[in-house]
Amino acid sequence: MEINCKDMATGVIFLGFAGSYGYMSLQTMSVGTATQMGPGYFPAVLSGCLAITGLAVIAQSLRGDAETPWGIVPWRAIFCLSAATIAFAALADDLGMLPATFLTSFIACLASPRIGIGQNILTSLCIAGFCSAVFGAALGVPLPLFGELFRQ
Known part of the structure; x- marks a missing residue:
């Protein structure tokens, strides 16, 4: 099986940001409920969405599509x-x-x-x-x- 390293790295970066951001928001702010949202509710939901996106990108990288060049870092x-x-x-x-x-x-x-x-x-x-x-x-x-x- 071939792995698209560029997509894999992107997915891992997304998961890293989601994990650290989610951890910080859950440890420092109260989340509350959907009807009584606390200050940590939106960051926690956003972290979850970013984690799902990261997992989707990692799954995409496992399909074995052709490797794309890394390109120039901006x-x-x-x-x-x-x-x-x-x-x-x-x-x-x-x-x-x-x-x-x-x-x-x-x-x-x-x-x-x-x-x-x-x-x-x-x-x-x-x-x-x-x-x-x-x-x-x-x-x-x-x-x-x-x-x-x-x-x-």
Whole structure:
């Protein structure tokens, strides 16, 4: 039997993330029930879905389809998207929702070499405005529009 190593590796990575994310959410948050959902309910369900997807990908890899080439690792995208997530987590309280979302979107847009600086700025402004309106005004997320750095 031939195994598609690329699909197998992908499935194992999915299972690893599902297991670690599920374990952390189940250990640190109460799950509750379907009618009285706790803060850990959605992460637990999401982990289960990711585990099922990982198992399906592993099963697909055992079919013995032709091996596909690994290709080039998109290091720029991996770095930029990771940095954007870390930047939002680190700066949201100090900068506030609008500037932190703008910065996060700006860094994320740098992942694509096809997006120019003007398009990046316009996209980031639109995303920041939309997220601030939806999460701040409509949903009432307790993150101020502008943080402590802008109040001094």
